[in-house]
Amino acid sequence: MPVIKILPHPEYCPQGTEINAPAGTSICEALLDNNINIEHACDMSAACTTCHVIVREGFRSLNEMEETEEDLLDRAWGLEPDSRLSCQAFVAKQDLVIEIPRYTINHAKENH
Template sequence: MPVIKILPHPEYCPQGAEISAPAGTSICEAMLDNHINIEHACDMSCACTTCHVIVREGFQSLGELDENEEDLLDRAWGLEPQSRLGCQALLAQTNVTVEIPKYTINHAKENH
């Protein structure tokens, strides 16, 4: 099972974490299943950017971005070449390291 290393984030994961999830699971689902409550305002339907993550290691293993994800990422805060939407980035058999950006663009932040 691939391991996701999550770099420290002051709100969602202050100490950082290492979690595992089966291949085919999205990064967002894996985080939520492990009590890392990353925002996901659209319920993981690829309609917002609140689950934006930056993949620091293992980016190539996640597969191609589709056009809808690319268009949405253009609106994400702190966009980098290794940015993905956590809800669309499906794990393969390779470990990944992700960083949750400091800010999101969420006009109606929810408590999850």
């Protein structure tokens, strides 16, 4: 079973951690199943950017990005070339290293 290493995030995962995720599971589902409560304002329907992650290792093993995800990512805070919406990125057989950006578009709107 692939391992997802989550780099430290002050709110969601202060120490960082590693979790196991079955192939075919979205990164978002894997995080939520392991009590890492990443924001997902649209309930994983690819309608927002709150579940944005940066895939530091294993990016090429993920499913291809669809146009809807590409368009939404343009609005994500801290966008990088290896950014994905975690609700749309599905784990394959390779281990991953991900970083959850410090802020989301919701944080900016709510003045967190």
